[in-house]
Amino acid sequence: MMDRTPVLIGAGQFTFRGEAGRSPSPTELLKIAADRACQDAGLPLGVLSGLDGLAVMGFAVDAEGDPRVIPHSSNPPATLAKRLGAKPHWSVYAEMGGNSPQHAINLVCDRISKGENDFVLVIGAEFLGSGVKRLSRGIGFEDWDDADDLPPPDRIGDRRPGVSAYEARHGMGRPINTYPMFENALRARAGRSIPDHQAHLGRLFAPFTEVAAGNPEAWFPIKRTPEDLVTVTERNRMVGFPYPKYLNAIMEVDQSAGVIITSLERARALGVSEDRMVYLHGASDAHDLWFPLDRQNYYSSPAMRLTAADALQMAEISLDQIAHFDLYSCFPSAVQIGAQELGLALDDPRGLTVTGGLPYAGGPGNNYAMHSVVVMMQKLRASPGAFGLVTANGWYLTKQSTGIYSTAKPNKPFERDTSGRLQSEINALAHPTVIEKPSGSAKIETYTVVHGREGYMLGIVIGRDSENRRFVSQTPKDPAILAGLEASEGVGRPGLVTFSAETGKNTFTPD
Numbered sequence: 001m002m003d004r005t006p007v008l009i010g011a012g013q014f015t016f017r018g019e020a021g022r023s024p025s026p027t028e029l030l031k032i033a034a035d036r037a038c039q040d041a042g043l044p045l046g047v048l049s050g051l052d053g054l055a056v057m058g059f060a061v062d063a064e065g066d067p068r069v070i071p072h073s074s075n076p077p078a079t080l081a082k083r084l085g086a087k088p089h090w091s092v093y094a095e096m097g098g099n100s101p102q103h104a105i106n107l108v109c110d111r112i113s114k115g116e117n118d119f120v121l122v123i124g125a126e127f128l129g130s131g132v133k134r135l136s137r138g139i140g141f142e143d144w145d146d147a148d149d150l151p152p153p154d155r156i157g158d159r160r161p162g163v164s165a166y167e168a169r170h171g172m173g174r175p176i177n178t179y180p181m182f183e184n185a186l187r188a189r190a191g192r193s194i195p196d197h198q199a200h201l202g203r204l205f206a207p208f209t210e211v212a213a214g215n216p217e218a219w220f221p222i223k224r225t226p227e228d229l230v231t232v233t234e235r236n237r238m239v240g241f242p243y244p245k246y247l248n249a250i251m252e253v254d255q256s257a258g259v260i261i262t263s264l265e266r267a268r269a270l271g272v273s274e275d276r277m278v279y280l281h282g283a284s285d286a287h288d289l290w291f292p293l294d295r296q297n298y299y300s301s302p303a304m305r306l307t308a309a310d311a312l313q314m315a316e317i318s319l320d321q322i323a324h325f326d327l328y329s330c331f332p333s334a335v336q337i338g339a340q341e342l343g344l345a346l347d348d349p350r351g352l353t354v355t356g357g358l359p360y361a362g363g364p365g366n367n368y369a370m371h372s373v374v375v376m377m378q379k380l381r382a383s384p385g386a387f388g389l390v391t392a393n394g395w396y397l398t399k400q401s402t403g404i405y406s407t408a409k410p411n412k413p414f415e416r417d418t419s420g421r422l423q424s425e426i427n428a429l430a431h432p433t434v435i436e437k438p439s440g441s442a443k444i445e446t447y448t449v450v451h452g453r454e455g456y457m458l459g460i461v462i463g464r465d466s467e468n469r470r471f472v473s474q475t476p477k478d479p480a481i482l483a484g485l486e487a488s489e490g491v492g493r494p495g496l497v498t499f500s501a502e503t504g505k506n507t508f509t510p511d
Contacts, residue, residue, distance in 0.1 A: 095158060
């Protein structure tokens, strides 16, 4: 049985910072990370022709409804396999979600332990940095030769959209609009004033910038002060209150990362040195109640709590035995809720990131957590026997995947819980009734004010009506109302909600 133990043997990542017109194609980005993973494992580059499995993370431009038309392969796994000279019998493309890398690694390790695969590459990339620049500047894509017309790939993951049609109508379909609402709920629950909470956010993420400054593959390797992060300036404009630009994940990057996973038997047959081997000791996946309006509240995540506990139990260790963490960090609310659900202090001396996080190391679409795993492997090889924990989050604190890694060889076969027990527990949790056409007196449960480059765009309010039913609405586009919601606490503020049959939207006007 131990010969079937899955083991990560190689890890590679790449960041392109050059001129957009010279950027690698999407497939080339993947190929560079794959080659680096081979080199990291001490293997010749051609060895990947022997892959029997390939999992590629979904590109952001393949999200349903994404308006950006950037040339790339219609079947990224098939195109990459061709470049590698490989003919894997299991080849998949991941659905959208930042949980995808850890979920894919969990799945691949499960398949290897069961004998379904033996030699797998799990990899992803994002090319929005150069792709968007090329589109906006009219730079051609003739050198991007991977726009193959292939049949659609097989998919892994949950393909449901992150928000309902009701939520999307009111502006909740963008992370930069929805994560700030978790943040404002956290602030109100903590009882902090708005200025005090902004200072708190600066102190939380300043250490992330310090880690990024020491990361050679970081998109922004710049150490910033807490004040730098939260002071609104021309370069650090407000995006979605209370988050200025420097507190938002940066998706327009050119980055790739991947890992090679084999059985222990195959790793030894390939001649991989024992000091390169990193094992997945704990693995767990679940999702919170799917749509944000169905959540119990906006300051917790049962799925984060339960997947972390499940992974620790599988690894047979406690949180105190973890030496390194990388908590998914698209926005500060994700980090705070993640730490809370793990039982981890925000100022824990072990730190909360090994990469620098999505706003600073880079937030490459659905592939950030792959970079977390790559850097975690480096950390663990440098401290043999230590454990590292990675969390990965998809959609709106929705899909959660957790992995626990170490160079220490497991003392039992790999066996993760696939019974659905955690999901059944989450699905059974009580949650508020949602109403789509509220009317009358109401109060704010949480909210945000969305800004464009020219200033205010709209206010989004999640509220409760007089019968405590939950709704989502927008505010009137009145600068005085929007400024007031940023000047003093809006959570708990009373007002009037109305529904318009003409627009299909609700409007909440604060008293």
